[in-house]
Amino acid sequence: MRFGEYLYAKAVTLCFLGIGTLFLDIFLAFAEVPFAFLFVLNAAAGVLVVLWLVADFLIENSRLQKLERVMNELPEKYLLGEVIPKPVQPVEYRYYEIMKTVSQAAIEVAEQATREKEDYCDYVECWIHEMRTPLTACSLILDRAKGVVECKEDLDKAEEVSQKLKQELKRAENLTESILYYARIRRAGNETQIRQVRAAELIREALWSQMELLTAAGICAEVDGDFDMYTDGRTVCFILKQLLINCAKYCPGCQICICAGNGKITVEDNGIGIPSHELRRVTQRGYTGSNGKRLGGSTGMGLYIVKELCSRMDIGLEIASEEGSYTRVVLNFEGEEESGA
Structure with missing residues (x-):
């Protein structure tokens, strides 16, 4: 946060301080207070306001930098509401409660999405493992079918058909294996x-x-x-x-x-x-x-x-x-x- 941004945020407060100081000077002038005293009083008030602004800016800027460091270290940014320190001031505490409520809602949505993703991956893996069984069975049936062919011509045809079917079964097996690994790379964990x-x-x-x-x-x-x-x-x-x-x-x-x-x-x-x-x-x-x-x-x-x-x-x-x-x-x-x- 830049100092100019901080002053812009304090603009209303500074305006009221300026107006209050002006009315005080007018009142003291009508009370025939010496000009030198008014000058010293305004100078002292100005110095105090500047010191207050600088000190408050340093404190607020330090808090923001700490908050940004915490946010940058979080793997999931929506968890920020769960780790930020609890404020003391009533207004800031209300903002804190709102952020915490939003963060908890985001966590629930993320957890639900993760559960749905895990369910999807489990379903895909289950389907693939089930799919492998008939593919293997088809391959075994083709191997056994060659043993019941009697004439050589039929055997040659059966062999040709068997090879083609095996190629297609291998392609199907490769596709199911690809789906299996695609499902695994979507998982959050490492298997x-x-x-x-x-x-x-x-x-x-x-x-x-x-x-x-x-x-x-x-x-x-x-x-x-x-x-x-x-x-x-x-x-x-x-x-x-x-x-x-x-x-x-x-x-x-x-x-x-x-x-x-x-x-x-x-x-x-x-x-x-x-x-x-x-x-x-x-x-x-x-x-x-x-x-x-x-x-x-x-x-x-x-x-x-x-x-x-x-x-x-x-x-x-x-x-x-x-x-x-x-x-x-x-x-x-x-x-x-x-x-x-």
């Missing part, structure tokens, strides 16, 4: 389980889980390197799956090179690449880009979820690409966040 894992194991697990899609897309993968790290293995594996799914979707027939070393996992393909003007937007929620619009079937959520998970786990994410040449995604587990290039 990561940090443990020591090997990068090569996570890469192999991700490749194996997406083998049907990669094979159908004619993609071959090359893996090199390894290192130990402390992280949530399930989440990192999911991130790698999303990158492989993007390769299968946008770069059929390409070659993928996955390198692990120096605390980084690099996934690079020699596919269609990303236009330079779209590169910084590919991690935005719902952004599909020209490739997604051209090929269709894109939700624009994959890289957004990857970015949010990396941010939560302090994993640096760097995406580099050249249209018609390559796309490279680097996961940096050294805790240094990198920007897209």
Whole structure:
């Protein structure tokens, strides 16, 4: 608060003090009080008023600065009414009660919103876990169906249908897993389980889980390197799956090179690449880009979820690409966040 703002707030009080002093001077002048005495009296009164203004300004400014520090340290600003000191003056105490009432109402609304959000996340997770059961059952039924086919021609047709159905089931499973992680990043809590894992194991697990899609897309993968790290293995594996799914979707027939070393996992393909003007937007929620619009079937959520998970786990994410040449995604587990290039 500036001193000018403080004086503006005290304008009414100062006006009444000035008017009172003027009437007092007129009264004393009619009473034939010496001019020298009036001058000394007014000067003393002026000095006292100035000292009072300065002292009161310093006190009020100190209180405001303390209140601002408390507010800035609060993670949720609506909690300010619960932590501000209780005033002594009656008028300020009334303002304090009003602010506390508003703060309590805001807390109730926030808690209700949090409960509704948690209920939504619980429902989504429950639905996904239930959805996985019939997907797994369908896959098992297809495997058993191949054993009851008698002639070779029927067997070949059944095998072809089985592979196509498995691909679709894998896509459905990937979508449900994406919804699961999207629900988790909306939660207020942290559900990561940090443990020591090997990068090569996570890469192999991700490749194996997406083998049907990669094979159908004619993609071959090359893996090199390894290192130990402390992280949530399930989440990192999911991130790698999303990158492989993007390769299968946008770069059929390409070659993928996955390198692990120096605390980084690099996934690079020699596919269609990303236009330079779209590169910084590919991690935005719902952004599909020209490739997604051209090929269709894109939700624009994959890289957004990857970015949010990396941010939560302090994993640096760097995406580099050249249209018609390559796309490279680097996961940096050294805790240094990198920007897209």
